[in-house]
Amino acid sequence: MIEINGLHKAFDKNIILSNLSLTVEEGKTTVIIGRSGAGKSVLLKCIVGLLTPDAGSIKINGQEVTQLNEKEYNKIRKDIGLVFQGGALFDSLNVEENVAFVLNEFMKLDKEVIRKKVKDSLALVGLKDIEKMMPAQLSGGMKKRVSLARILCMEPRIILYDEPTTGVDPITADAINNLIVDLSRKLKVTSIVVTHDMASAYKVGDSIAMFYHGQIIAQGSPDEVRVTKHPVVKQFIHGEARGPITDGEHLVFGHTK
Ligand SMILES: Nc1ncnc2c1ncn2[C@@H]1O[C@H](COP(=O)(O)OP(=O)(O)OP(=O)(O)O)[C@@H](O)[C@H]1O
Ligand SMILES: [Mg+2]
Numbered sequence: 001m002i003e004i005n006g007l008h009k010a011f012d013k014n015i016i017l018s019n020l021s022l023t024v025e026e027g028k029t030t031v032i033i034g035r036s037g038a039g040k041s042v043l044l045k046c047i048v049g050l051l052t053p054d055a056g057s058i059k060i061n062g063q064e065v066t067q068l069n070e071k072e073y074n075k076i077r078k079d080i081g082l083v084f085q086g087g088a089l090f091d092s093l094n095v096e097e098n099v100a101f102v103l104n105e106f107m108k109l110d111k112e113v114i115r116k117k118v119k120d121s122l123a124l125v126g127l128k129d130i131e132k133m134m135p136a137q138l139s140g141g142m143k144k145r146v147s148l149a150r151i152l153c154m155e156p157r158i159i160l161y162d163e164p165t166t167g168v169d170p171i172t173a174d175a176i177n178n179l180i181v182d183l184s185r186k187l188k189v190t191s192i193v194v195t196h197d198m199a200s201a202y203k204v205g206d207s208i209a210m211f212y213h214g215q216i217i218a219q220g221s222p223d224e225v226r227v228t229k230h231p232v233v234k235q236f237i238h239g240e241a242r243g244p245i246t247d248g249e250h251l252v253f254g255h256t257k
Contacts, residue, residue: 001026001158001190002047007056009042016042017053018214029184029191031201033236034211035245040194041085044160048082049073081151085162087143089135096131099150121153126175141168145176159183161193165200173200180204198237202226210236212245
């Protein structure tokens with residue numbers, strides 16, 4: 001479904017993605033884990049065409065997308081929803097207008113049909129009667145769910161989630177995990193989930209990929225990852241501040257001899 005090969009992206013001299021390859025199977029959920037600032041959001045933005053990679057290939061349903069112009073990419077975007085890390089809601093629009101934004105912009109639908117779609121997608125994320133509220137009146141977790149509802153009402157075949165459970169309480173996080181699993185099972189949505197939350201990674205992932213130094217350095221099923229001997233993956237999943245990820249990167253805390 002999504003095939004990435006030799007992807008390269010740098011901002012000036014700051015190399016973020018370097019010869020990155022990743023295959024995401026149709027109907028499956030691939031989780032990407034990796035440290036803050038490593039480049040996971042950059043990778044997702046390259047996939048949806050918000051950033052243009054410097055080199056390499058991204059194929060979506062067999063179609064090379066890195067060379068497409070804006071108009072051609074828009075056709076593909078209808079099929080791919082990116083749930084932004086911070087929600088990215090429009091502050092001046094209420095919840096209903098935010099969720100309906102893309103429907104209003106790109107699809108010629110009856111107002112009542114749009115209203116129902118908005119209501120249904122809000123219900124899917126466990127929110128109701130908040131259509132007239134403004135983003136400033138919502139909690140962080142609610143904003144996250146509203147931004148997810150905005151993607152759901154587009155009925156995309158591919159959903160990219162950027163840290164969907166970060167900053168929400170464990171119960172809401174679990175509800176979001178269940179939703180990701182449900183969408184994958186019932187609607188056969190293909191998903192990429194970027195997360196630091198290992199409980200979420202194990203729960204939603206068919207496959208877990210470790211992002212490190214601009215590449216995917218290891219990938220396996222949750223069961224394989226749980227017992228991995230790979231030093232970088234092991235350090236990450238156990239959250240240890242000393243080890244190959246941090247040593248030598250001037251991020252070593254604690255005592256030094
Ligand atoms: N548009 C941009 N212009 C310049 N640098 C950028 C841009 N977007 C991202 N970066 C840089 O790319 C690096 C990776 O950022 P990115 O947001 O992908 O990290 P991340 O892995 O998603 O981190 P986190 O887990 O904290 O969200 C950072 O050093 C960031 O400053
Ligand atoms: Mg990020």
